[in-house]
Amino acid sequence: MDTRRTHGTGPDLASMARLLADGTRAGFCLALLDGRAWTATELARHVGVAPSTATEHLHALVGGNLLAEERQGRHRYVRLAGPHVAELIESLAAMAPQRAPAPRTLSAAGRRQALAHARTCYDHLAGAVGVAITDAMIERGLVDLEHGLRLTAEGTTWLGDLGITVPTGTRRPSVRSCLDWTERRPHLAGAVGAALCRHAFDTDWITRIGTTRAVAVTPTGRQALRHHLGLPDDILAPK
Amino acid sequence: MDTRRTHGTGPDLASMARLLADGTRAGFCLALLDGRAWTATELARHVGVAPSTATEHLHALVGGNLLAEERQGRHRYVRLAGPHVAELIESLAAMAPQRAPAPRTLSAAGRRQALAHARTCYDHLAGAVGVAITDAMIERGLVDLEHGLRLTAEGTTWLGDLGITVPTGTRRPSVRSCLDWTERRPHLAGAVGAALCRHAFDTDWITRIGTTRAVAVTPTGRQALRHHLGLPDDILAPK
DNA sequence: CGGTCGCTTCGGCGGCGGCCGAAGTGTCGT
DNA sequence: ACGACACTTCGGCCGCCGCCGAAGCGACCG
Structure with missing residues (x-):
């Protein structure tokens, strides 16, 4: 790994931000802002990606302690890891530009x-x-x-x-x-x-x-x- | 642009997070957390990239309203756009993993x-x-x-x-x-x-x-x- | 008025990472 | 026991983006 450039000390801000820097993962988090637990396929369908892709993203988000997971039988439920995550996402969303509204359908x-x-x-x-x-x-x-x-x-x-x-x-x-x-x-x-x-x-x-x-x-x-x-x-x- | 997947509504969380998802830009922001204004080359030297690279990053950060810029003669000073940005970075840093300390030198x-x-x-x-x-x-x-x-x-x-x-x-x-x-x-x-x-x-x-x-x-x-x-x-x- | 310096633009290169489909594993129903 | 289903792993493709160096522009200094 290129440890030359990432000099020395301090928190690894970029690795945390990178978790939210992808449209699909951001879509997961926005959906999970309702505070409830979703299954992996529910999230996959919600943003429109293949289940395999959702798995990889969830791995990253859980590994980064943004999501908590709970296994029940053949289901994998995920939810936000806590209020602090919700607050982080909110403050990020508050200063992000609104996306093109484009509500085509009634x-x-x-x-x-x-x-x-x-x-x-x-x-x-x-x-x-x-x-x-x-x-x-x-x-x-x-x-x-x-x-x-x-x-x-x-x-x-x-x-x-x-x-x-x-x-x-x-x-x-x-x-x-x-x-x-x-x-x-x-x-x-x-x-x-x-x-x-x-x-x-x-x-x-x-x-x-x-x-x-x-x-x-x-x-x-x-x-x-x-x-x-x-x-x-x-x-x-x-x- | 792929507008198919980024369905509909809500804040564009990912585009904001992407600004902080790069090691170099994150390094800029952490340096600017001291609250002072830095010139472009100071920041470039600080993280170890070419001036041209720093220019591109600063464009992105200023365009995303994370930094405010002030031109003085041939210098371009940048600082955090406000306390809310500092607070965002802090809360992100607080939940990010500490980077390998590796303090090689005394x-x-x-x-x-x-x-x-x-x-x-x-x-x-x-x-x-x-x-x-x-x-x-x-x-x-x-x-x-x-x-x-x-x-x-x-x-x-x-x-x-x-x-x-x-x-x-x-x-x-x-x-x-x-x-x-x-x-x-x-x-x-x-x-x-x-x-x-x-x-x-x-x-x-x-x-x-x-x-x-x-x-x-x-x-x-x-x-x-x-x-x-x-x-x-x-x-x-x-x- | 030439030289230096800070910043910018541009072209080109390379790598990271997100995407999918196919195949595999475990769990639940019947 | 068997199929259906939720999820996972893996390989391969492709596009994005961060990097640099070369060249250009404007400001400052002698």
Whole structure:
């Protein structure tokens, strides 16, 4: 190997970046941003490569500790190795140029619109709805961004009223700002963002649209979000 | 271009990652992490490529908005395009494997040791000293990490006593955690981290060692850090 | 006003790496 | 036990991209 040029010391930045520098591997990671585990062939079909090609890419990604794998019978499930990977991909995506939209078909345009409206971003909510929730929480003093985003005392009790206890003492920051790549505005992530999203699924405020990252706000959810955060219905309606 | 495979929508993650996926470009970025502006030939010499090669790489990095350039006479100065780029590179470096240390020469080993001890990381302090300062600030209640890292009221007045006013209302988080790649532990970054580092240079607590990222704590600095943060001398001594 | 220096452009070379298809291994159903 | 299926390995092809040296351009210096 050419060790002459890669002089001396420091982290091997390039080898890590190279893992994301391929369209196919990047497509895998973007898909896995939904926080769920995918099988190898699902990913292969999703980006349109042969299964053998997918295997090689997954080897690289798992070997680089970007993905975690779990074998079940004849299936190989992979998911992002952790929140830190999701955050890395998000910050990379936030400063990447948007790709040519080119939604040729009607269904593709609709799919894109559904994603822009409300979707999961790893383990929390994003899209217009995610941003609106965050804005409302700031406006009501549940979080503030005076010195970086943080949860206020009011926010803690507000979450408690919903039955969400704030995890404390963990290494993961309880609240973190995540830059949305459709809205280009920050929204609530971190442990609290994840807990809130989980709660929204559990209490049927939102449901997944098919098997995609897109979610829909249910009538129950509309009422709850109006009641708890004063969100107007027109933001929550899917069109 | 092959637009068949790069289906549809979303950010072009791969094109952004590709900018950092080359050893030479990564070397440029790691060098620029010192926060200063370098000329094209300085960078070329630093990583050991021909000037013409450096030109091409710089074109790519500037075009991708990772670097900002400034022309002065026959010189082309480049620097990181902003804190967000530094943060991206840091988070990438934090999860990248350490490269084979292989410090063949004595001077290389010494250089590495100096970097591990105290250095600038874009615009704030890192290394053992940077981590120690952060730890002491946490211990003294100047910052807390209850719900993410944040500055306390005591911290604000402490900074005020040093003559540092906390920038407020800016988009940049005033305090942020940055993961050190030698210590593998978080240390103080963000606007406050930058202001503190600047203050340390201005009041001669620290000085640069030659033209590298490494810094040395002066006798003045040792006394000040003992007085203000209770840091013991043995942490601050360079060996 | 010539010489030097920093940077740029261009052509050509070489290697790395992503792609596939064919063949092999293990697991699950029937 | 047998086929179907998910995944893996291997060989070979091809295109991209990073590298350099030669030559050109503009800025600075005597």
